[in-house]
Amino acid sequence: MTKEQLLNQIKPMIDLTTDHQPYYMILSSSFPMESHLPQDVSYQDHVLKFRNQNPMTFYIIYDGKDELSLHIHFEAYTQVDLIEVKTLDVKACLHKTMTLDEGAQVHVFSENLSHSASSHEDVYLQSYAQCQYGYSELSDDSFEGIYHFYLDGVEARAQVRTAILSKNQENKHYEILIQHNQPMTYGQMDNYGVVKDSGKLVIDGIGTITKGQHGSAAHQTNKIMVFDEACHACANPYLYIDDYDVQASHAAAVGKMDEEHLYYLQSRGLTKKQAMQLITYGYLMPVVEVIDNEMIKKHFENSLSKVGA
């Protein structure tokens, strides 16, 4: 894609009334790195570094044909709302790592518009760092996403939400891990999927609390709603707990849309199709709650129209 085409991908998510000249970066295998960076954000040798004093919003586009790599470093106490778009080409692979130093607060909304590609992402959180990550995985092709979060400092918190759609002949696999390597850490993941047609979806949710990490909490929910007989869906929850003084919970469900929910909405005059759309919408919508941004809400709402019913 050209630079202009790529910039158009993020445009619906930018509030141009307040953000006239948004800060962004395009990481592409087709042309040199393109960006508009403020003074306190720098890029060198595949490392993007945030040392901003004031909260900021930043956009990153990953566009590639083969291997792409990036390390993002948030210095202590930085506050960043990060909006990502992946437009990876067939067989491309993104390798991304993120480090949040002490007390950094990072909220990410990540939209995937890739072709049959894969992404391996590792996020490391130091003490008191907080990360809320929302993955919108509605791309029109197969995908493999390996998203790992490591809570490496006391009281680090990671909250991950995914909204996945697998349709037609798509084959999607996601592995989401939150690993607690320090005491008093908190991890929560909510992975929601919808499978249609002959789509295939496997979600592996993994919560790991290593020995000695007392006072930690690992929670996860994995749910997949299937629409058609030829769908293939697996929601696998894993909890590996090696300490006694912890809280942990997991839930996994694969099933059809609840008939009683449909009946309730239809009894208020909504057609079956409208009711199914509303239920699906409600099912996937929470992914946008990781970030307080009306533009993203609207944008995601629009992209949900392709989920149909």
Added chain:
Amino acid sequence: MSTLKIENLHVEVGDKEILKGLNLEVKTGEVHAIMGPNGNGKSTLLSTIMGHPKYIVTQGSITLDDQDVLAMSVDERARAGLFLGMQYPQEIPGITNSDFLRAAINAKRDEPISLFKFIRMLDKNIEELGMDENLAHRYLNEGFSGGEKKRNEILQMKLLQPRFALLDEIDSGLDVDALRVVAEAINSMRSDDFGCIMVSHYERMFELVKPTHVHVLVQGQIVMSGGYELVEKIDQDGYEWVKELGYEWEQNERQPIILEACGKKESLK
């Protein structure tokens, strides 16, 4: 004036026949109370009128003026002017009350309601029903108390302005103040263009919303019809005297089970 007419209605759930030739005619402007011991078909009657897929009509007819209600889908019945205030309203996560209510209002309109008009209408009704101000932004019935759920049913009724409301134990789970608020809301709907069938076990409800007709439903049939004096008699004497008139029924003491997450998982298997 509209008429909802039920003739010789036979309804099965699973293999068991619950309604056995029930007849009832309700006109707009009337409020009909249905009373009867547990497990004799009161909720089945209301759910069948609304079209719950679990209830299979084996004989008989339901008509709304000239329209064949049984030939309509659930949503067509709603758009034709039927409304069921449910005994156990569903909790639906992810859908906010305001999104749902707006979609429901728009389902009955050609042109979508303007956001401004909708919010004004919603706020006014939320205040009248003494409901939580944040209700519009909360997920549909999720985490609502029993009383809040029932008020939410009444809120929907007020916004949708049906021709016939079917209220299934709308008073259960309400404290005395909430009961009064709900009763006032129902009374405010009463007009020549509104008819109502109410199921309740308690005289208090019918004291606040005076029915024009009262029926006793036993063993899937209406065995007796009258006026408010029937409510008073049942309140005083229970239903034993009905047996003396030659009707028998099984005592059904089973409590309803509310299926939560685990039950749901089972049902998905």
